[in-house]
Amino acid sequence: MEKTLLAINIISNVIMTASGTVFFLLIYGNENSLVYKWKFLQHWSLKFGLASMVVGSLLGVLVSWQPPFHVVLLNAGLGAIFTWTSIFHWRLFRKHKVKKDGNQ
Numbered sequence: 001m002e003k004t005l006l007a008i009n010i011i012s013n014v015i016m017t018a019s020g021t022v023f024f025l026l027i028y029g030n031e032n033s034l035v036y037k038w039k040f041l042q043h044w045s046l047k048f049g050l051a052s053m054v055v056g057s058l059l060g061v062l063v064s065w066q067p068p069f070h071v072v073l074l075n076a077g078l079g080a081i082f083t084w085t086s087i088f089h090w091r092l093f094r095k096h097k098v099k100k101d102g103n104q
Contacts, residue, residue: 002066009072010064015079016057022086024050026093053078 027035028047035043060075067075 005069005072006064006066009067009075010061012072012075012079013057013060016075016082017054017061019079019082019086020050020054020057023082023089024054026086026089030093053082 024047027033027050035046038046057075057078
């Protein structure tokens with residue numbers, strides 16, 4: 001059971017690292033992003049939160065520690081949420097780009 005929880009935690013952290021990085025790049029990778037028009041605290045709190053989550057999940061993969069069950073469950077949920085948000089925003093930004101460019 002412990003090896004299964006460790007594997008689930010590592011997979012969840014890999015997913016959070018990847019999807020969090022994609023989400024970060026989708027938001028901050030475009031110089032015309034709405035986020036750059038936000039007030040300082042809004043802009044930097046989002047950037048700090050996303051970067052902290054990505055670095056923390058990457059460290060979770062690198063050290064491969066066995067957290068308690070509730071942390072494994074939390075990581076699995078966060079991995080699922082960040083995967084969903086990354087896919088949603090990629091589709092949203094792609095749709096807006098297609099409308100703006102007039103291409104399909």
